[in-house]
Amino acid sequence: MLRETKHLMTETDTLKLTESDSEVAFVGRSNAGKSTLINALCQKNNMARVSQVPGKTRTINVYEVKPYRWIVDLPGYGYAVGSKSGKAEFGPMIEKYLTSRNNLSMVFVILDAVAGPTMLDISMISWLTHNACPFNIIVNKIDKVGPSKLDVKKKEIAGRLMVDSADIFWISSKKKIQIEPLQKLVAELLH
Numbered sequence: 001m002l003r004e005t006k007h008l009m010t011e012t013d014t015l016k017l018t019e020s021d022s023e024v025a026f027v028g029r030s031n032a033g034k035s036t037l038i039n040a041l042c043q044k045n046n047m048a049r050v051s052q053v054p055g056k057t058r059t060i061n062v063y064e065v066k067p068y069r070w071i072v073d074l075p076g077y078g079y080a081v082g083s084k085s086g087k088a089e090f091g092p093m094i095e096k097y098l099t100s101r102n103n104l105s106m107v108f109v110i111l112d113a114v115a116g117p118t119m120l121d122i123s124m125i126s127w128l129t130h131n132a133c134p135f136n137i138i139v140n141k142i143d144k145v146g147p148s149k150l151d152v153k154k155k156e157i158a159g160r161l162m163v164d165s166a167d168i169f170w171i172s173s174k175k176k177i178q179i180e181p182l183q184k185l186v187a188e189l190l191h
């Protein structure tokens, strides 16, 4: 089902986004692999732009799975310096998006398996929890962790996030490891 997905729009102003019937969004630190994952989910090579240079996606990119059903690629966070008030900031574009969308069904937070959860990732997860925003955690780039170290890594990351390891999607977007369960969930959310 996700195969038919097309790039629908690029926007820098959340308020200019039109209404969807249902949408899911991908957030995470720059370079975590959001765009690569969206391509893997939709079985495309270059639909969402991927680069070696962090900070590639600076706009909100909307991909349409079928009419009014969207996958949204948000700009990566982690380049903005923490605010003076000490409050975590993900950038006005991301916060505005997360607080203004009526039909946002799920936020997928993507972490890098090697870098592990950063302070901003942890802040994002607690922000989503406090704002009653449904979310799922994805740990990407597991191909970079040696097979013998994977179990320890999973325990460490799940422990730091204080969630059950079984509730996390452990994937590699690049090597297409464990993409299907996520594809199934996204397809269900955007049925």
Ligand SMILES: Nc1nc2c(ncn2[C@@H]2O[C@H](COP(=O)(O)OP(=O)(O)OP(=O)(O)O)[C@@H](O)[C@H]2O)c(=O)[nH]1
Binding pocket: 028, 029, 030, 031, 032, 033, 034, 035, 036, 037, 049, 050, 051, 052, 053, 054, 055, 056, 057, 058, 074, 075, 076, 077, 140, 141, 142, 143, 144, 171, 172, 173, 174, 175
């Ligand atoms: N080894 C490995 N590399 C990956 C994986 N997923 C993404 N990458 C690489 O990580 C880099 C960043 O990937 P992107 O998909 O552009 O990351 P992004 O989260 O969209 O980054 P921004 O647009 O900057 O927010 C690219 O060089 C990808 O090829 C993975 O599962 N394994």
Ligand SMILES: [Mg+2]
Binding pocket: 034, 035, 036, 049, 050, 056, 057, 073
């Ligand atoms: Mg990107």
